[in-house]
Amino acid sequence: MNNELTKQIFSLIKLNNKLIAVESPLQERIWLLTNLANECQQNNINCYLWTLEDDALHQLETNEFGLTLQTVDQYQAIAKIRRENYFEILRFWQTADLQGILILEGIFPWLGESTTDPDFFLTAEWIKSALINLKLYNCNAQKTAILLGPNASLSFDIAPEIPTLIQQLPTIEEISTHLPQVLPDYSADEIHATAIASVGMYLADIDYGIRQALAPEIKPLELVQKLSAYKIELFKRIYNIQFLQPPSTPIGGLELMQQAFKTYKRLLTTLAKAYNLRLPKGILLIGPPGTGKSYSAKACSAQLGLPLIILEWGNFRSYGNLAEYKLKNLLALIDRINRIILYLDDFDKGFAGDDDLSRRLAGMLLTWMQERTSEVLIIASANNIEWLPPELTRSGRFDEIFKVDLPNYGERHEIFKIHLARFDARFRHGGDGYTEPEWKRLLKATQRCVGAEIGAIVERAAVFTFCQMFSEDVLSVGELPPLEITLSALLTARQNMNPLAIREADRVESMRNKAALQGQASSPIDSSIYSLGNIDIFG
Template sequence: MARPFREALSQLLKARFPILYVESYEEHRVVAEVTAVARDVALVRTPRAVWTWSATEGLVQPDGTPRKGTTDPEDALNAVLRIDEPSVLMFRDLHAAHGGGDRPGSPGVVRRLRDVAAAFKSGPVARALVLISPMLRIPVELEKDVTIVDFPLPTEHEIRMVLEGMIAANSASGRIRIGLDEVGRERLAKAALGLTLQEAENAFARAMVNDGVLDLDDIAVVHEEQRQTVRKSGLLEFVDVDVDLADVGGLENLKRWLAKRDSSWLAEAAEYGLPAPRGVLITGVPGCGKSLTAKAVAASWGLPLLRFDIGRVFSGLVGSSEQNVRNAIRTAEATSPCVLWVDEIEKGFASGGAAGDSGTSSRVFGTFLTWLQEKTEPVFVIATANNIESLPPEMLRKGRFDEIFFVDLPTIAERASIWAMHIAKRMTHPAVARDLTVDDALLKELSGLSEGYSGAELEQAVIAGLFDAFSERRPLRKDDLIHGVVNMVPLSVTQAERISAIRAWANMRAVAATAAEDWDPPGRSGTTIASTAPTQPGDAPPPHIGGRSVEF
C-alpha cells in the first residue's frame, strides 16, 4: 500500500500535529490507510480510536454507532472537543463548511477548527483531526494550523493487484479470454497509472466486456479512461493519434533513434540499468514533419499523447500561472508513462520572457526547466520549435533533453516517399485512381519538380490536384499533380533568409533528422531518386542539409 503516506502520517501523529489535510478523491483508500496507521503499534506506539464524520451520517464512534445530533459540522466539532481518549477523527468533505480560497465558509466552523487545533496541540491525550476532501481548500485563518499530507495515486503494484484479481475472477468462467503475457500485463497496468483504483477497475472491466478478450489492444480503452482525467485538468489536451512512425516520410535518423527507445520505461529496461529517456527537442523548417513525428511516436509506443498548450498556463490572477504549470506537470506525471508534446515551445518560453508581467514568465519557465532536469517519472517530452534561436540557452544544454534534432526540407528520396504516401492516402476511391498509375517514373518526375518544397506543401499540392479533378468531375491525372506543384510558391522561396538562418544555427548544434545515406548526391538533386541511385563513397552532403550527421 501507500507506504510513504503511512510513514509520513505516523510521524505527524507522534509529533502531535493537530489538524491534517488529505486531498484525494479516494476517500475509502484514505480511511483505510489512516485506520491502519492509527491501529498499528509499530507506527504510533499507542493505538488510537478511529472516529469518522460526514454530513449524512454525523459523527460515527469507533464501534460504528452514530452519535445523535452531530450531522451539523459545528455540533460535531463541539463533540470532538469532549473526546478524552487517544483518537484520530476523520472528517469527510468539511471543505463545504469551512470554505477557503474565494469560497466563504461558516465563521462558527472556522472558529471551532481553531479551537480544536489549540486543544489537540496541548491537551493531555493524543488526538488528531484529519480532513479528507477531493479539493484543497484552506481558509486563511487556518493556514498555520493545518498540515497538508500528500496521498499518492495507486502505484503500479496496487493496480496490478486489481488487474490480476479481475483476471482470476473472470477467466475461470471461460467467457473472457486473456491474451496477455507477463510483459503485456505490465504494459496494461502501467497504462492505468494516473487513475484511481475505481477508475482502473472500470477501465479493465470495460476492456473485458468490449469483445470478450483482454489483450494489448485494450490499452486504448484504458487511455480513454485517462482522457477523462486529463480533460478535467483543463491544462493538457489528450490528443487522438492515427499515424505511426511508418507514416512519416523520411527522417530515418530520428526514427531509428526513437525506435531504439521504445519500451524503455518497462521493468526490463530498469533491470538493464537504463533510465527512462527524457525527450527530444525537434527544430527545423516549418511544415517538415515535426508535429507529425510527435503524434507518431505516441502511437508507435502505445502511449497516451498529451499536448501542453503553454498559453493556457498564463492567467490574470497573481501566482495562478505558477500553480497552473505545476498542476499540468502533476497531471502528466500521474498519466505516465506518456508522451508530453510541447508545440512551438519558443512562443511560450522565448528568451527574456514577456515584458511587464512582473517576472511571471520567468518563474513559469524556471518551474518547467527544473522539472525537465529533475523529473523521475517516465514522461517523454517532445518539444518542437521553428525558431530555436529565441529559446534561452539553459533549455538547450544537455540534461534537459536527450538530443536536439534538426528537420530540414525533404531530400529527393524523402520527397518520393512523401508523394507516394499522400497520393496513396487519397486514392482509395476507384473514381479518383482510375487514370493514374503511381510508379517510380511518376514519383521521380514529381520529386524533381518539387525541390525545395516541405512535406506540408507536397500534401497541399496533392489536395490542389484533387480539387482540379473534382471541379471537372473526372479522375485524378498526372498533370493535376504537376499543376498543383508549379502553381505554388514554397516557403523556401518566400522565407529564404529565415530558413538559411535556421540552417546556419543547426549546422553544428543539432543532429540531422535525415540519415546520411538519404542525402541527395551532388549534382543529381531533382533528377534521380536515391533508392535507384545511391550515394557514392566520397560524396558529401549538399550544403543545404543542416545539422550534424550521427548514425544511431
C-alpha cells in the first residue's frame, strides 16, 4: 500500500534532497507512515515524526502488531511565547546529532501564498528561513525533512527549493492487489468486480466501505452494490458532486445533438483509436434556462453507457483559497476513473464575477482539457455565453457548441408524451390518448414553453386529476382506477403558469440570438404534422 509513493520519496532522498513535500490525504496517513517506517528499518535509517498538535518528537518503528511510536526525550518543547516557538523543532533538527528522516505534519498552512495578516506573515517567513537553513546546514549530513499534509501548497518563493510528491488515487491494478487481503474468500472475478466499484477511492476508504457493507451471508454482488452506494455518498461529501450511473433517460427532440452523441460512442471503440481518433475536448450547450441542457447531459450518459459526474461550476467560488486545491483533486479523480462524462452545470455562473479566482480556475481547467490523456467527455452548459472568457469558446477548447433552443411544435409533442407517460398509462409504449386536433390545441397553447415548464404543467394536471378522482382518503383500494389526464386539465395548468420566455422575453431573446451566433443547431427544422411554419413568437 502506497508503495509507489514510498519509492518516489526514497528516490528523492538518494538524490540528496534535504526537503521533500508530500501531499497525502488524512485517511491514508497510517499506511504511509507504516511504509516509510518499514523502508527505513530495512535500510537501517532512523525515522522520526513531529506533529504540530503535541509538539513532541517520536521515533517510528514497526513490528508484527503494526506501527509503534517511541518518545524521543532529547527533544524538549519550549514555552510558546511567540508563534515561531511552535516550530522550534526546525532549529532542533538543524543542530541535533540525530540522523535519518524527520516527518513534519501541520506546517503547510504557513508555506502557501502570502497573507495580509502581519503576524502570520512574519511566522511564515521565519519558517521558510528555517527550512532553507536545514538545507544549508545539513547538506553533508544524513538528514532529510519530509513535510507531510493533505494540501501541499507552496508559495512561489520556496516552491523551487522543495520537490513535491502527490499521492495519487490507486489504479484498478493496485486495488485488485490489495483486496484479497480484505476479502480472502473472493474469487478472481469477484475481486475484479469489487475493484471496478472501488475506483476513485483511496485504499483506506475502500477498507472502510467494505467494513460498513460486510454482514453475515452478504453476497459479492450485494457488496459491490453497497460499495458503489458508499462511493457515491463519499464523492458528494468530499467533492460536492453528483455521481450517476448511466440512466435510462428518454429525450424529446434535439435529434441533431443525439446523432452527435452516437458519433461519440463510436469514437470510444478500439477501431477509432487505431485511426488516432478521439472524443471532442469539450461540448458546450448554450441557450435559455429550462430548454433541456442538463437533461441532454443525462441522455448522453445513457447513449454512451458512461457514468456521469454533475458539478455546479459556480460552487468552486465558494471555496475561496481552497478552490484550486478542490479542483485539482477533482480532476485527478476524473482522470483515475476514466471513461466518464463530466457535466459542468451553469458553467457561465462561475465567471460572473470576472475576478482573479475565476481566471485561475479557468486556466486550470483549460490546461487539464488540453493535456489530459484520459477518455473523459466534458459537457458544459451556459445561459449567458457572454460571461465566458473568449479563450474558452475558441476552437480546440470546446470543439462542439450546440444551441439548445425553445422546443418546436414537434419536440413539445414528444416532451408532453414523455411526461404524460409517467402518470397516464395511455401514453406508454408508444400509445396516445389525444386526437390530432386536441394535440394542435395544446401545442399552440404551450408555445414558448420549455421542457421544464411542460413537465411542471403535466405534474400539476396529474395532481388536479388525482384530487378529482379521490376527494378524500381511501384506506382500502382494490384495483386502482387509471389516472387519465384530460386536455382541459393541461390547459388549466398552462393558464396558471407564465412561461419564462414570455415573462422575460427580452432577456430570453438576447440569449437565443447570442447562442445562434456561436452554436450549431441541436434540432432539425420541424417536419412533424404539428409544424405551423413561421409564427409570431409572442403569440
